[in-house]
Amino acid sequence: MRHTISVLVKNEFGVLARVASLFSARGFNIESLSVAETLNPSFSIMTIVTEGDEQILEQITKQLNKLIDVIKVANLSTENFIEREMALIKVGAENANREELFRIVEIFKAKIVDVSPKTMTIEVSGNDKKLADFFELLKSFRIREIVRTGKIAMLRDKKRLKKGE
Amino acid sequence: MRIPGSKILMECLKREGVTTIFGYPGGAVLNIFDEMLNTDLRHILVRHEQAAVHAADGYARASGKTGVVIVTSGPGATNTVTGITTAYMDSIPIVVFTGQVPTPLIGNDAFQEADIVGITRSCTKHNYLVRDVKDLSRIVREAFYLAKTGRPGPVLVDLPKDVISTEIEFKYPEEDVFIEGYRPTFVGNVKQIKKAVRLIMRSKRGVIFAGGGVILSNASEKLRELAQKLNMPVTMSLMGLGSFPGDHPLSLGMLGMHGTYSANMAVTESDLLIAIGARFDDRVTGKIETFAPNAKIIHIDIDPTSISKNVHVDVPIVGDCKIILGQILEALQDENLDELKIKLKPWHKKIEQWKQAHKLTYKKNGSLKPQFVIEKIYELTKGDAIIATEVGQNQMWTAQFYKFKKPRTLLTSGGLGTMGYGFPAAIGAQVAFPDKIVIDIAGDGSIQMNIQELATVSQHSLPVKIFILNNRYLGMVRQWQELFYNRRYASVSLDYPSPDFVKLAEAYHILGMQITDPKDVEEAIIKALSTKEAVLIDFRVAEEEGVYPMVPAGAPINEMLLL
Ligand SMILES: Cc1cc2nc3c(=O)[nH]c(=O)nc-3n(C[C@H](O)[C@H](O)[C@H](O)COP(=O)(O)OP(=O)(O)OC[C@H]3O[C@@H](n4cnc5c(N)ncnc54)[C@H](O)[C@@H]3O)c2cc1C
Ligand SMILES: Cc1ncc(C[n+]2csc(CCOP(=O)(O)OP(=O)(O)O)c2C)c(N)n1
Numbered sequence: 184m185r186h187t188i189s190v191l192v193k194n195e196f197g198v199l200a201r202v203a204s205l206f207s208a209r210g211f212n213i214e215s216l217s218v219a220e221t222l223n224p225s226f227s228i229m230t231i232v233t234e235g236d237e238q239i240l241e242q243i244t245k246q247l248n249k250l251i252d253v254i255k256v257a258n259l260s261t262e263n264f265i266e267r268e269m270a271l272i273k274v275g276a277e278n279a280n281r282e283e284l285f286r287i288v289e290i291f292k293a294k295i296v297d298v299s300p301k302t303m304t305i306e307v308s309g310n311d312k313k314l315a316d317f318f319e320l321l322k323s324f325r326i327r328e329i330v331r332t333g334k335i336a337m338l339r340d341k342k343r344l345k346k347g348e
Numbered sequence: 349m350r351i352p353g354s355k356i357l358m359e360c361l362k363r364e365g366v367t368t369i370f371g372y373p374g375g376a377v378l379n380i381f382d383e384m385l386n387t388d389l390r391h392i393l394v395r396h397e398q399a400a401v402h403a404a405d406g407y408a409r410a411s412g413k414t415g416v417v418i419v420t421s422g423p424g425a426t427n428t429v430t431g432i433t434t435a436y437m438d439s440i441p442i443v444v445f446t447g448q449v450p451t452p453l454i455g456n457d458a459f460q461e462a463d464i465v466g467i468t469r470s471c472t473k474h475n476y477l478v479r480d481v482k483d484l485s486r487i488v489r490e491a492f493y494l495a496k497t498g499r500p501g502p503v504l505v506d507l508p509k510d511v512i513s514t515e516i517e518f519k520y521p522e523e524d525v526f527i528e529g530y531r532p533t534f535v536g537n538v539k540q541i542k543k544a545v546r547l548i549m550r551s552k553r554g555v556i557f558a559g560g561g562v563i564l565s566n567a568s569e570k571l572r573e574l575a576q577k578l579n580m581p582v583t584m585s586l587m588g589l590g591s592f593p594g595d596h597p598l599s600l601g602m603l604g605m606h607g608t609y610s611a612n613m614a615v616t617e618s619d620l621l622i623a624i625g626a627r628f629d630d631r632v633t634g635k636i637e638t639f640a641p642n643a644k645i646i647h648i649d650i651d652p653t654s655i656s657k658n659v660h661v662d663v664p665i666v667g668d669c670k671i672i673l674g675q676i677l678e679a680l681q682d683e684n685l686d687e688l689k690i691k692l693k694p695w696h697k698k699i700e701q702w703k704q705a706h707k708l709t710y711k712k713n714g715s716l717k718p719q720f721v722i723e724k725i726y727e728l729t730k731g732d733a734i735i736a737t738e739v740g741q742n743q744m745w746t747a748q749f750y751k752f753k754k755p756r757t758l759l760t761s762g763g764l765g766t767m768g769y770g771f772p773a774a775i776g777a778q779v780a781f782p783d784k785i786v787i788d789i790a791g792d793g794s795i796q797m798n799i800q801e802l803a804t805v806s807q808h809s810l811p812v813k814i815f816i817l818n819n820r821y822l823g824m825v826r827q828w829q830e831l832f833y834n835r836r837y838a839s840v841s842l843d844y845p846s847p848d849f850v851k852l853a854e855a856y857h858i859l860g861m862q863i864t865d866p867k868d869v870e871e872a873i874i875k876a877l878s879t880k881e882a883v884l885i886d887f888r889v890a891e892e893e894g895v896y897p898m899v900p901a902g903a904p905i906n907e908m909l910l911l
Pocket of ligand 1: 437439498499500558559560561565584585586587588602603604606607624625626628631632648649650651654667668669670739740743744761762764766
């Protein structure tokens with residue numbers, strides 16, 4: 184099963200390497216990982232999407248917790264949470280098919296962020312399904328390049344990872 | 349007053365109660381070694397950095413204090429990696445200081461630069477690169493705190509040369525160490541304790557399984573109290589040997605691949621297993637599906653990652669085993685233990701039968717047997733020495749035939765199985781206890797992995813005894829080839845011919861003896877034990893002796909190859 188894990192870490196030198204090498208040393212797989220500072224620049228939040236059964240997930244959580252620079256680990260998949268990913272897509276866009284592209288972009292509340300004579304670059308964000316649908320529709324155009332951020336996620340309601348961050 | 353990093357380091361070491369350092373100098377740590385001359389610290393100069401780490405590790409295992417190492421950058425640092433990994437696998441508290449090139453040069457492939465923080469990330473509990481001398485005292489204090497608390501382990505601190513030479517205004521931080529992401533659990537959850545007691549009271553065929561955690565947490569007294577109170581048999585992992593007296597009637601000896609018949613049978617037939625500070629290594633469990641198939645398992649461990657990692661646990665209790673054993677003992681006060689004891693009677697009868705059916709033994713045919721040498725060492729030291737082992741058959745025979753009575757008397761590399769560990773570890777233990785008898789029981793292969801340390805014992809007048817069970821083979825590997833590779837002996841003979849260990853000892857200015865006849869064993873050991881200096885004895889033992897019982901790798905532990 185797929186899990187989205189949120190990890191609050193100290194913003195120390197090498198912390199990303201510690202988390203990454205934990206996953207590789209223990210043979211856990213990382214599907215995506217994104218990381219950036221919190222409001223307090225001494226901390227960062229990592230969102231890790233990983234795959235594994237209950238037992239593997241339990242080990243991942245425990246092993247992450249064991250890292251000294253890790254403050255808090257939460258498996259969001261067991262709770263009510265919001266998940267988003269952003270992607271930039273460069274597609275071939277000749278005059279003839281631009282109209283069609285505009286329409287799709289509008290329906291998906293995406294944005295055109297760059298235009299050149301032969302290409303257009305689109306910014307889109309959403310959950311897994313939305314991105315998948317969007318890419319599917321764009322297949323009829325020539326997709327030149329896709330870059331994705333990896334997922335970020337947050338608990339719904341009042342809940343938060345840890346007070347004060 | 350403005351003082352340099354090197355002096356701050358000395359002040360911190362003093363505050364941590366450090367008296368002894370194992371190490372080896374070099375360019376990047378010249379300032380530190382120079383500053384050390386102004387202190388009372390004792391520096392044990394070894395002959396290879398790996399040995400410095402093993403010695404600090406042996407010092408820590410024997411004394412319970414944290415071992416300290418200082419080495420230079422680059423090759424000095426990389427030479428510590430095997431030692432650090434050895435300590436990591438066995439959860440031993442040591443702090444290793446490595447020199448590093450000056451901060452502006454880091455990443456430039458500078459002379460004697462190695463990314464030791466990167467290299468040791470997965471074999472330390474934590475590691476640090478000190479980038480600013482202002483952080484030095486905090487980091488040193490955190491390093492010692494992390495090494496010793498919770499599940500102990502090695503911590504490495506990398507010290508760039510400029511950080512060590514920079515002077516700052518310094519005041520020692522007196523407040524307690526606080527590390528936000530680090531809060532080990534010590535006290536057991538009360539509900540879990542209750543559940544455990546309920547399982548204990550319901551059991552008819554219980555076994556206690558004591559691991560290295562009992563020794564690390566100094567919980568032997570409590571363990572003995574519990575075992576006696578419940579009248580429950582106790583088996584130990586290799587790392588747990590000594591946590592419960594090996595000569596106690598309730599002791600089953602070691603469990604697992606080379607464990608005793610009675611221990612492996614009892615665990616397999618048990619209906620309750622109380623695992624204390626043990627991590628269910630595959631050398632212990634054998635085939636996991638058939639391990640203690642009918643038992644409920646109570647597992648006490650300070651590290652949540654140890655629990656339910658390999659075997660399914662019914663009642664996990666996270667915390668320090670000394671505290672938790674205290675909690676369990678208290679909770680047992682309200683229970684009717686006499687009833688439990690009566691219920692256990694048939695169980696004890698069965699165990700006695702297993703004990704009698706296959707005692708630990710060996711074929712006595714007149715040749716010099718390694719097991720006999722260990723029996724003699726046991727007898728003549730009255731089981732009261734500190735014994736280090738190398739890795740292989742020598743290690744397993746020691747585990748089987750030396751009945752360790754007290755914790756911290758066996759120093760052995762269990763998790764990593766590092767050949768070359770025993771001799772330097774014995775050096776560390778001897779430094780911690782100058783007046784105790786410290787013996788390295790070695791194989792002729794392993795001893796040659798850190799043989800250069802003969803110079804260290806000679807230089808520091810350490811009376812370490814080195815007893816080589818010289819079978820002219822990499823014996824343990826030879827045994828596997830004998831059993832599982834049709835006796836095709838590939839690269840295991842060391843008889844080209846075997847080195848003259850007596851001359852070698854003499855070359856290093858220590859006494860060497862060679863023994864070939866069983867009737868000379870006793871006298872030689874007595875002579876060695878009464879000599880106030882280091883002694884090496886080359887026991888030319890039978891070449892193709894095997895360690896039995898043996899559970900083939902991956903087989904159920906009740907399916908043992910017996911003698
Ligand atoms: C050639 C060879 C053969 C071997 N054969 C055998 C064999 O037959 N049988 C055998 O048993 N081993 C054998 N070993 C050793 C084996 O590989 C493991 O090292 C050993 O079984 C591990 O012991 P342990 O489970 O007690 O764990 P340790 O490695 O000692 O770990 C200690 C455990 O205690 C926990 N702990 C630490 N501090 C505390 C505390 N304060 N409170 C509570 N818990 C704490 C830790 O988290 C950890 O889980 C062999 C090794 C070699 C090299
Ligand atoms: C550093 C290292 N290299 C290789 C091994 C694999 N190994 C395990 S036991 C053994 C043989 C040890 O031989 P010896 O020291 O002579 O001891 P014996 O088994 O004969 O008592 C070997 C090579 C190891 N454990 N450690």
